[in-house]
Structure formats: C-alpha cells, structure tokens
Amino acid sequence: LAKTTQPISMDSYEGQEVNITCSHNNIATNDYITWYQQFPSQGPRFIIQGYKTKVKNEVASLFIPADRKSSTLSLPRVSLSDTAVYYCLPRDSGTYKYIFGTGTRLKVLA
C-alpha cells in the first residue's frame, strides 16, 4: 500500500522560498500527483499537480523526479497568508485509492 511521508511542520519568514517534500512509494504509474492547501475550519483546496519534471502556476511550483518517489512543492516568497497545512495526494498503485498523509503545517512568521 502506498504511504506518504511529509515533515510534520515547518516555520519560515515572510519573503522566503519554502520547499516541502513528500515521499511516496508504490504510487499509480500513470497518475498525476496533486497538492492541496488547507486553512483552519476549511476543506483542502487544490494548489498544483504534476506528473514528471517541473510544473509551475501562479502560486507554486512542483518538481517530481524521474522515479516519481517524491515530489517537492515550492512556494516562492511566502506571506503570512500562506500559513496553512499542505498535503500531497498520490494514488496507490494496487488499490487505486487516494492516500492523504498527515500533511505539513507551515507557519509563516513576520
């Protein structure tokens, strides 16, 4: 069964770049890896997804190496409003179930 591992928490200062890495084994071969952001008392919301190499959108970048055993979310120049929990979501290769990890609690300090 696939398992995701992320750091439990990270602290950063405003204006810094933050990288959050998620390790995931036994993931579905052809599926994209998706990242979500969750604020307190809200449901998670989609940030970015990718399959291999690097993708970028207006809020984040995502790097996935060729072996797809990990993915790294990069948030450029974070602000206080980026304080949230971040989850990666791959899919298990055997059961095809989506596997949320425990998430990474990012705290951005002034």
Place this chain on the structure above:
Amino acid sequence: DVKVTQSSRYLVKRTGEKVFLECVQDMDHENMFWYRQDPGLGLRLIYFSYDVKMKEKGDIPEGYSVSREKKERFSLILESASTNQTSMYLCASSTPTSRKNIQYFGAGTRLSVL
C-alpha cells in the same frame, strides 16, 4: 466554480443516535468521497462512490455507511454514533478523469458525539 456543500458546519449528537451527514455538489461529478480528519492523523478515507448507487470502502469504513441515490448527493450515515466518531468530516467530489483527478472539498462538518 465547483461548489460542494455540506449540510451542517457543526453537529452535536448523543451516543447511540443515528446521524446523517449530507453532501451536495453542483458540477455533475461522478466521484464523491467522505473523509474524516483528526489531529495528527490527517485525512482518512471512509467511503467513496464513483457512480449513483455505487460505493467502495475506504480505509476506515467501520461504523459508517453511505448512500448515493442521486448523482449530486452523497450521504454519510453513522448507524449508532459513538464518542470515537467525534471528528471533522469532509466531503469531496471529482470528475472521473483518472490521471488528473482533482478533488473539490466542502467546508466540513464538525461532529461532536456526547
């Protein structure tokens, strides 16, 4: 914009009560999911449904059942609520496109079982 609406933000129930949590989505999505979220445990999948009247067990289905009579509505049922089911419950929906599946979540229902 996709909208996933959960019927209640907060619920307080007593042990042994039958509890219904309702979820409605307005984007004609085939897939719908129920998760529970507990501190330190992240999101855990209870059940999901990929079509009307279809359901699949997730990782923690014990003590729960689901109903999907209409495409837009997915109900989570606690047959006899227990205190260990006190949690945040999140509903999500997605299209059936398997490779780029994006789940859209509701705001959650915080259930307290006393």
